[in-house]
Amino acid sequence: MKKIEAIEGVIGVIIGRSYGGKSLGKTSRTGAVKIQRKQSGGLKAVTQTAKGLQELFIRTEANAEDGVIEAIEQLH
Numbered sequence: 001m002k003k004i005e006a007i008e009g010v011i012g013v014i015i016g017r018s019y020g021g022k023s024l025g026k027t028s029r030t031g032a033v034k035i036q037r038k039q040s041g042g043l044k045a046v047t048q049t050a051k052g053l054q055e056l057f058i059r060t061e062a063n064a065e066d067g068v069i070e071a072i073e074q075l076h
Helices: 065-075
Strands: 010-020 033-039 042-049 052-060
Touching (some): 033 065, 052 065
Antiparallel strands (some): 010 052, 042 052
């Protein structure tokens, strides 16, 4: 989360619902972030945790979404 919040253009990260079950997202490594879609005010994403999936909303500055997506993809 701190790495995402440090990206230029990111205002903050809001943690959403958690989906339990070790079988969910088992092909991703723990901590991997996948952007699902652009939304008004930011990006919807999920991250893999040891216990399942965690929804995230990444609040971004106006018109910064594409740069933030690129930076998140390079974190992997």
